[in-house]
Amino acid sequence: MTLFTSTDDLSQGLQQLSTEDSQRRKPRFSNRKLRHLQGISVRNLVVNLSTPIRRKTIDDDNAPNALQSPAKRLAMHEHESRSSIHQSRSSTDLKRSGQLPSTSAAATTASPFGTTGSENEKEQNRDIQMHRRRNTLPWAGDAPFIRQHRLEDIAGNRMADSWFSLHCAGMDQPVYVSEVVERAMNPNFEYFDLNICGPLVSRLEQVTYKLWAKTGNMTEYILLLRLEVNLRSLQYIGKTLEGFHHPLPTNCIVFHFQDGVYTTLMDIPPIQQLPASISTAAGRFSDDSNLQSTSSYDALMRLANLDDCIQDALLTREKLETQINSILEKNHNAIGTLNRKSQAIEKLSSVKRVTTSARKQLLQSKQHKEEIQRSLEARRDAMARGRASQEKTKSYLSEAQSSMSSSEDLLQKTTEDSMGQIRRICEDLQVIYPIEPIPEKPLAFTICKRALPNSTFEDMDKECIAAALGYTAHLVYLLSFYLSVSLPYPVQPYLSHSFIQDPISAGLPQRTFPLYPVNAHYRFEYGVFLLNKNIEYLMNRMGLRVIDVRHTLPNLKYLLYVLTAGKSELPARQGG
Numbered sequence: 240m241t242l243f244t245s246t247d248d249l250s251q252g253l254q255q256l257s258t259e260d261s262q263r264r265k266p267r268f269s270n271r272k273l274r275h276l277q278g279i280s281v282r283n284l285v286v287n288l289s290t291p292i293r294r295k296t297i298d299d300d301n302a303p304n305a306l307q308s309p310a311k312r313l314a315m316h317e318h319e320s321r322s323s324i325h326q327s328r329s330s331t332d333l334k335r336s337g338q339l340p341s342t343s344a345a346a347t348t349a350s351p352f353g354t355t356g357s358e359n360e361k362e363q364n365r366d367i368q369m370h371r372r373r374n375t376l377p378w379a380g381d382a383p384f385i386r387q388h389r390l391e392d393i394a395g396n397r398m399a400d401s402w403f404s405l406h407c408a409g410m411d412q413p414v415y416v417s418e419v420v421e422r423a424m425n426p427n428f429e430y431f432d433l434n435i436c437g438p439l440v441s442r443l444e445q446v447t448y449k450l451w452a453k454t455g456n457m458t459e460y461i462l463l464l465r466l467e468v469n470l471r472s473l474q475y476i477g478k479t480l481e482g483f484h485h486p487l488p489t490n491c492i493v494f495h496f497q498d499g500v501y502t503t504l505m506d507i508p509p510i511q512q513l514p515a516s517i518s519t520a521a522g523r524f525s526d527d528s529n530l531q532s533t534s535s536y537d538a539l540m541r542l543a544n545l546d547d548c549i550q551d552a553l554l555t556r557e558k559l560e561t562q563i564n565s566i567l568e569k570n571h572n573a574i575g576t577l578n579r580k581s582q583a584i585e586k587l588s589s590v591k592r593v594t595t596s597a598r599k600q601l602l603q604s605k606q607h608k609e610e611i612q613r614s615l616e617a618r619r620d621a622m623a624r625g626r627a628s629q630e631k632t633k634s635y636l637s638e639a640q641s642s643m644s645s646s647e648d649l650l651q652k653t654t655e656d657s658m659g660q661i662r663r664i665c666e667d668l669q670v671i672y673p674i675e676p677i678p679e680k681p682l683a684f685t686i687c688k689r690a691l692p693n694s695t696f697e698d699m700d701k702e703c704i705a706a707a708l709g710y711t712a713h714l715v716y717l718l719s720f721y722l723s724v725s726l727p728y729p730v731q732p733y734l735s736h737s738f739i740q741d742p743i744s745a746g747l748p749q750r751t752f753p754l755y756p757v758n759a760h761y762r763f764e765y766g767v768f769l770l771n772k773n774i775e776y777l778m779n780r781m782g783l784r785v786i787d788v789r790h791t792l793p794n795l796k797y798l799l800y801v802l803t804a805g806k807s808e809l810p811a812r813q814g815g
Contacts, residue, residue: 271470271496273414274441278430278495279403279448280480282487284423286399286452286463398422399452401463405433406447407440413449414440422455430495444470448492464490466503473501659810664721665802666809672714674796684792686710694767694789696756705735705755708767711791712737712754715773718798724780728769739769767791774798 400421404413414436420426434441450464477483478499487493487502494501534542567574677683682693691707692699713732719725731738737754741747752766774794775785783801785794 271444271473271501272441273407273433273436273443273446273470275496276431276433276470276494277497278428279417280425280427280493280495281401281403281450282425282491282493283489284399284401284426284452285397285489286454286461395422395455397424399424399454400460401426401450401452402460403428403448403450406449407443408445408447410440446470450490450492464492466492468492468494468503470494470501473503475499475501656810659805659807661721662803662805663809663812665718665799668714668717669799669803672710674792674799682790682793684796686714686792691792693787693791693793694764694771696763696767701756702735708754708770709734709737711795712739712770714795715770715777718777719773722777722780724777726773727776728773730770730773739766739773741765741769 400419401423402417402419404417405415406413415431415433417428417431420428446468448464448466448468449462450466451460452463453460473494476485476493476499480493480500483500491502672686673688674684674686675688677685677690684691686707687710689703689707689710690699691704691711696704709732712730713734715726716730716732719730727743729740729742731740735755738751739754740750741752742750749762752762752769754763754766754770756763771788771791771794774791775788778785778794778798781798781801783798788794
C-alpha cells in the first residue's frame, strides 16, 4: 500500500474515502463456495401475468353506465350554475397499470448479476408517467366494510406463495429444495447447510437458482426467475439485511453467508472517485517522493530462510512417518497379541459382571420361591379349616331348616294376630272418635259431632274447631303407637289445647305450634299443616296414596277404613 505524507487535508480525504468504501463494498470472503451459503431470501416479490393490451382509447363514452354515474351526477349538480361539464376525449392509447412488462425480472434472468441499471429506471419512470391514474370515485358511496374488503383483496392479490430450488451443473436433480412460504412479498426461507451433499457440491462456486411462485388466482406454480450465479461475483451489502437502507429492485435475491449478506445488486452508486484537485495533488506528490513499493533484502532473506526451515520440517516428518510404519510392520504380531489380550481382558470383565448379576437374580428368585411356598402352605391350612367348619355346619343345617320353617309359621301367625288386634283396636277407635260425613256437603266430616273444615277456618266457631283438632290429634297420636310408627312431627294431645312440634325445619324461632285458633293466625295454620303431614306419613307407611293433604278428616277416615277392612271375625281382647 502506498503511503502519502503530504498535507493534512490530503491524508484526511484519502482516509475518509477508503473508510466509507470499505464499510459498504468490502467482502469478507473472497473465495466463496456453496458450503459457506447459509440461506436465501427474496425481496419485493412481484408476479406479473401477461394481460391483453387495449387497442383503443378510454373515454367517457366507452365507460359502462357513464351517464348514470352517481359521482358524475353529483359533480353536475354542484357546478350547474357556474359552468357546464363536457365529456373528455382521450387522444392517446392508455394502458392499465398492470400491463407493463416486468423489466426487472427479465433483466435478472438475462444477467447473472440481476442488473437493473439507471437506463432501465429512466425508461420505467417514463412509462409510469404515461399511466392513467385509477379512478376511486365509485368507492366513495360504498359502506366501510365493502371498502375494507376491496383493500384486502388488492393487498392479497400482491401476495404469493413461493419456493426455490438450487441446481448444479452435471446433476439432473436439484441439490436443495426449500419449503413453501405462503402469502408473502418478502419471503424468508429457512437456513440450510449444503455440507451434507458432499465435497462434490459444497466446493462449487457456480449454482443455478430457480424461483417458483403462485398467486391466489393461479392453480399451479410458475417458474418466475432463473438465475445463473457465481458466488465470487456477488456484491456485499452489509452484515445484516436490516442495516442496508437502499431500495432493492423487484424480485431481488439475497444470499446469506457467515460474514454477511450478498446480492446481485448493480444499481448502487459506484465507489466515489477522488476529486480532481486531490488526485492531481496526490499524483504530483508521488512523483517527488521516495516510496517503498516492495520488501527489503533482509525481509526477503528471512522469508527464504523460513521456507527452508519449513521444507526441512516436512522432510523430517516424512522420515519419522516411514520409521514408525516400519517399526509397526516388524512388530505386527506382537501388537496383534496385545490387542487380543486387551479384548480378552475386557470380555472377561464383562462375563464377570454378567455372572454377578445372574447370581443376584438367582438369589432373589429363591427368596421369592420361598415366600410363595409359605403362602401356599398358609392357604392349604386355611382351606383345611374351612372344610372342617363346613362339615360341622352341614350337621346343623337340617336342624336349622326345620327350626326356620317353624319360625316362619310362627311369624306369619303372629303377624295375622297383630293385624287382627290392630283391626279390633281401630274399630274401637272409630267407636270412641266417630268420623261421620255431613249431609249434602261433599268431603265434609265431623269427629265426635264437631265439624272440622278442610284447612279453611274463617267464620267458624273457634272452640268447636279447637275441640275437633284436639280429638283428631289424639286419634293420630294413638294410631302411631298401635301401628308402631314414629311421627315426624310429635303431637301433644291436650284436647282443645293440643300442640304439635317441628324438630325438622331449620331457621324457626319457635318449634311448638298450637292446634287451636290464636291471635297469630299463621302459627295455627302451620300447626294444622303439620298435623296433616303426620296423617299423610301414616297413610304412606300403610301403602296408601294421599290425593290432597289438606283433607284432614277424609284422609283419616280413609286410613281407618283400610285398617278395619277384613272378612274374618274380630279377635277377642287378650289380657296382659
